[in-house]
Amino acid sequence: MPLPVWIGQSTRGVTAHDHKVTGAIRREPQSVEALMKVTYDEQKDVLRIVFRDTPVQRSGEGEPGVILDYDDAGQVVALELRDTSRRVDDPRKMEYTVTA
Numbered sequence: 070m071p072l073p074v075w076i077g078q079s080t081r082g083v084t085a086h087d088h089k090v091t092g093a094i095r096r097e098p099q100s101v102e103a104l105m106k107v108t109y110d111e112q113k114d115v116l117r118i119v120f121r122d123t124p125v126q127r128s129g130e131g132e133p134g135v136i137l138d139y140d141d142a143g144q145v146v147a148l149e150l151r152d153t154s155r156r157v158d159d160p161r162k163m164e165y166t167v168t169a
Contacts, residue, residue, distance in 0.1 A: 105118060105119060105120050105121075106118070106119040106122070107119075107163060109153065109160050109161060111161075114151070114152055114153050114154050114155075114160075115149060115150065115151055115153060116149070116150040116153040116157075116160050117147060117148070117149045117150075118147060118148045118149075119146065119147045120145065120146055120147060120148075121140070121144075121146045121147075122146075123140045123146050124140065124141070125138040125139065125140065125146060125147065126139055126140055126141045127139050134150065134151040134152050134156075135148070135149070135150060135151075136148070136149040136150075136151070137149075
């Protein structure tokens, strides 16, 4: 059975240097700190996945248009995908499933 998922609806631009995610809608009550957050900014064509809400110490571009954010322990805490509509069929749709 799939677990609840946050569906992000960003109301402002998100860049590699702006680590605030806004406008998320929660499907079922859970601890906010434990949830991943996904936003897609249609105007900037940027998809952002925040794995853990922790301060970002540095960012790096793994591949052109793919930005990874790291915490002070060197763990990836967020991923930003630029020019998203050229990389995926429909960035406004998402399926999330947890398997056993």
